[in-house]
Amino acid sequence: MSNLVGADRESDQAALRAIIEVHRAMPGAMLPLLHAIQGQMGWVPAEVVPLISDALNVSRAEVQGVLDFYHDFRRAPAGRHVLQICRAESCQAMGSYRLEAQARDILGINFHQTTPDGALTLEPVYCLGNCACSPAIRIDDAIYGRMDPATLDALIGDLRDAQAPA
């Protein structure tokens, strides 16, 4: 068991170093690099801060400053799926607050929290550019428009039923 974890960590380290190598020479590499790391790992572990600091020749505080500034970067792993509910005006005009309340109720969590089984993280989002089909939600990379309580219920049910990876 511990060997397996160790092996995983080693392969993660190698993947991280490869990502850093690919990005380090880009002008303004910080955001593309952090996106790539999050794309690979699902979050941005604290251990990468000194690696990035070295590679981009900036201070650790500067790397941490970027991580803290942007809403997208996760400093802890998310659930297997991320459910975002749009809270911006156009979706509010179409009753998005009802969807927020419904999601909180069904999942028993608040925004920025993950269900205890690790299935789902609930987040607010401020405009998905789908305003002519409000209210909108996003599940991972898929955007859903004209959302109604019954469909949201079914979608959440599907995500929770999805088996955890072995």
Next chain:
Amino acid sequence: MTRTASPRVLVPIDSSALSVGAERVAQAITREADRRGLSIDLVRNGSRGLFWLEPLVEVETPAGRIAYGPVLPPDVPDLFDAGFLSGRPHRLGHGLSDHIPYLAGQERLTFARMGLTDPLSLNDYRANGGFAGLDRAMSMSGEELIREVTDAGLRGRGGAAFPTGVKWATVRQAEGRRKYVVCNADEGDSGTFSDRMLMEGDPYCLIEGMTIAALAVGATAGYIYTRSEYPHACRTLAVAIDRAREAGYLGADVLGSGRAFDLEVRMGAGAYICGEETSLLESLEGKPGLVRFKPPLPAVAGLFGQPTVINNVISLATVPIILARGAAFYRDYGVGRSHGTLPFQLAGNIRHGGLVEKAFGLTLAALLYDYGGGSANGRPIRAVQVGGPLGAYVPESQFEVPLDYETYSRMGAMIGHGGIVAFDDTVDMARMARYAMEFCALESCGKCTPCRIGSRRGVEVIDRIIADQERAANLALLESLCDTLEYGSLCALGGMAPYPVRSALRHFPQDFGVETPVLF
């Protein structure tokens, strides 16, 4: 015996269309055609912007395209039975697309090709007028190009409405070892999606506009900074840039001119403030999106300290048609000093949500009722937020005011990026005012005190007004706080957050528990 060509069926690949099932509809059409042994030519086009009809399926016929929508997968066998491949009538049919009043009444200049083409097909783009502007631009000097854009009266479509030609002239004259063209595609305003539509539905138009900008100012590198909330637009642009480069429109030798210009897409990370141009430049440089002091202007010292054109997607995507048709053609649309057209975006509680490109000078009433068809649920429209989360709430008494930059500015409102969000009569405007402050607090970059602290205090003060705690005193405090934000903030986020708050108080005082209008 001649072989008849397979019927051409179009199903949009725009992310709004996908969000309501366009992918499943496309698959159902392919499956049903296979099942019936029919050969069809399925094309994934951009959206025509009639979003209440999405997924909108079109079929090409000798008379023109025939529209059906909104189509769901279960409707597909029925459409085949009815003979939709020959454009026959069906209960979801709307006849010729171009004759649908919503489309027929528009003045599509920037969006002329939208929905007509396969967004990634260079052949489609060229066959529909693409690169005509660049072709003409190649034979003109930088000064001539700038004069053309200036004479067209084009102003920044991101919201600030600054004359585009003046900005370009500043960059052209500025000294720098390298110059940049940056496209601000950080379209964060609720109620807006025209940038997203254009990037997904006509990406070469943006690439062409940026290339012309580069030729005009002498830039060699460009960036399109867009949102992580727009994954589909990011992917489409990346492919379009690669194909444009392969075809010689980008790279070390643009169309054999000996001049270099190349482009890259960069993705933001969920910060609304990065739509502010100096914050965007900081973000592109790899830093937190803290707003910069101006001067220096980005035109003089922008990206990496170099002279930089930074324009919105729609500003840049309007340049090709100005070059192709000439400044006078474009300038003659519009009213007063608001020349040309604006792609208005109808959103919120509206029956016919979508994109309506019209010349400046039409009224909100025309957009809301003639195009929008009133509210989605049939209730009266009570308030409309124009211009995004920093825009004013407009009451029905102002629905007849013509939409142009100066007239809106005079009534304490702004057109911004053209987002129109309708609310019905169940809206609580005190709650919307509170949300405006809450959003400002959430998205403030934190550099200046009025915005960082003022917005938080704003939420608290509005909470006390709603709870009727010393209401009169707190209203006076809110007024003073709005002044501080408006006059003391470094950028438009803090500077304009008072717009929705003040307009809500002025026009809907009863929602705040006040009998008479609060005049401030």
